[in-house]
Structure formats: C-alpha cells, structure tokens
Amino acid sequence: MSTEIISSVDLVDTDGDGYAETAVIDSDGDGWVDVVTTDVDGDGYADVAEYDTDGDGWVDVTAVDVDGDVVADEVSLDADGDGYQETVVTGPDAAVFPVDPLA
Known part of the structure; x- marks a missing residue:
C-alpha cells in the first residue's frame, strides 16, 4: 500500500530576492534577516x-x-600610573622587569 500526498502552496517573494518570505524574512531586501537586524534611524545600516x-x-x-x-590601558604597560608594569615577570628577568605589587 502506498500513499501519495501532493500539496501546492503559493509562496510570496515580496522583495524579489528569490526566496519566499516564509523561509527568509528580509522585508526591506537589505540582505539581513529582519529578526536579526533593525534599522531604527533609517540610515541603511543595521543597528547592531x-x-x-x-x-x-x-x-x-x-x-x-x-x-x-x-x-589606552589595554596598550599601556603601566595602566594605573604607579611606576610598575602591569605584566608580572618571574624568574631570571625579574630584576630587569619590576613587578607591580598592586596588580
């Protein structure tokens, strides 16, 4: 016994991108799915x-x-300005590179 089911659904492509809006919702045709992006100020760039x-x-x-x-602190070797580098150095180079006791 075999059963054959045939159904026809008309899919709508409102923005002309070749994809039915039920599959990809990109109502403005900007290439970004609407649930991912918004453009509140209308400048053409996604708010994210x-x-x-x-x-x-x-x-x-x-x-x-x-x-x-x-x-910027992420570039500075002494982010807090106490005269000691933030990088803790141990071993034979400890005398050459002072350790920040406050880091």
Whole structure:
C-alpha cells in the first residue's frame, strides 16, 4: 500500500530576492534577516553594526585611560600610573622587569 500526498502552496517573494518570505524574512531586501537586524534611524545600516550613534562619521568607542597618560590601558604597560608594569615577570628577568605589587 502506498500513499501519495501532493500539496501546492503559493509562496510570496515580496522583495524579489528569490526566496519566499516564509523561509527568509528580509522585508526591506537589505540582505539581513529582519529578526536579526533593525534599522531604527533609517540610515541603511543595521543597528547592531552601527557604532556611530551621533552621526559624526567616527566610531563611538571610548578607551579606558585610568592613569590619564593619553594611552589606552589595554596598550599601556603601566595602566594605573604607579611606576610598575602591569605584566608580572618571574624568574631570571625579574630584576630587569619590576613587578607591580598592586596588580
């Protein structure tokens, strides 16, 4: 005994990308699935990829600089400005590279 089921469903492609909107929901045709991306300000860039919230053309990233030496702490060897490098060195080079007792 064999059973053959045939069904026909009309799928809609509203943005013309070749994919039915039931499979991929990209209502604006920007190439990003709508549930993943939004574009609240309407500038054509997904909000998750935007880092220029004030529109000045520069990425809004502020590096932390605890000691105020104008060098970001992740780059600075002495992030807290106490005169000792943050890297703890042990062994024969310990005398050459001082250890930060506060790190």
